[in-house]
Structures are given as C-alpha cells and as structure tokens.
Amino acid sequence: DAKTTQPPSMDCAEGRAANLPCNHSTISGNEYVYWYRQIHSQGPQYIIHGLKNNETNEMASLIITEDRKSSTLILPHATLRDTAVYYCIVRAPFGNEKLTFGTGTRLTIIP
C-alpha cells in the first residue's frame, strides 16, 4: 500500500471547518483513499473514502487533487466530539486489503 503523510496535530475552533491534509504521492491508479478516526479508547470509525472524485456524506467531505497525490478531509462544522486521531489510508481495491495505519493527525477542537 502507498505510504501516507499527515501532520501530527492540528487545532480547530468549535463551529469552524476542520481541514485535514494528507499526502499520498506514491498512490497507484486503482488505490482508494480512506479516512478513519479514533476517539480515545475506542475502535476506529469509518468516515469516508474516494478514488478520483470528491465525495461527501453526512460526516465529512473528501477532496482529492486531480493528480491524486494528496487529499483533504473536511469536517464542515467541527464540534467537541470531533476531537480524535484521524487516519488517512490508501488501500488497494482487491487482493491485499489490509489497512496500514500510520500515526495520523491528532485533531483537537477548541471551545
């Protein structure tokens, strides 16, 4: 799987949009970008995933650059409950479907 690079930590004011970047410059053409988050002492929670096009769901939006070498997860109106470690993971569609977790970004929402 392609390696991803994320900033170790970020702060965001409550109610503002949180924009979490991820670099995946070695991504292959058929690999998906997945985002998970882990709130303290819980299992990771699936957020969103995409291949080429931007995606949006009830939790977040995913913006993938045209060259697919980076992406941004957007939490439109951050709340205190969004404080967590956010992981950006690149995964092949078939065969080896293991998820390799990096160190992620620790997002802290400030009241």
Added chain:
Amino acid sequence: GAVVSQHPSRVICKSGTSVKIECRSLDFQATTMFWYRQFPKQSLMLMATSNEGSKATYEQGVEKDKFLINHASLTLSTLTVTSAHPEDSSFYICSARDGAGGSQRTQYFGPGTRLLVL
C-alpha cells in the same frame, strides 16, 4: 453504517491463563475479519487476517500458536490469547469487511477489548 461488536470490552486475567475475545458483525456478513493490536500511544498494528472457513493469515512476528483465531461463521471470529503474559496487555480491535460493494468493500471496526494481564 455497518455495526461490529466485541466481547468482552475489557478483561483482567492472571498470567498463564487464556483469554477469548469475540468479534461479531451484527448487520452484515463478513467473509473476512481482521485483528489488530494497539499499545498505548501507538497506532494500530495488524495481527492477522481471518477468512471464514479457512486458516488465518498472520503478520510477520505474530505467533500463530499464541494468538489462535477461529472464523467459523460469516458473522463471528474469535481471538484466543493463550498463556497470556503481562506483555500481552494491550487494546485488541477487530474489523469486519463487508462482502458486498465490489472494489469499495469497507472495513468496519469493533469497539475494542482492553486486556490487562497481571
């Protein structure tokens, strides 16, 4: 989204005993389940991949005789930590992959089991 449960949520045991952790997919069938381990202040590390009806595939460095995995049905996988020792104390998390969805099959994670070996 899909729901994955784990039982127990936490367990304390004496050194040398065996501990079984269950992972269930509640509203979907999971042909593949994964077991992870997470030590304090570290990221998740994959231990093994469990396929229904076949032997699990273990990651390098994970002892298959110590961490027994059984995936007897499409909704249940178990991890047994045999002869547990204090260094096995960790947060064990399973995930289940939805069999539907083609190339976009997503893994959903359980809430985790915290094991403390005294």
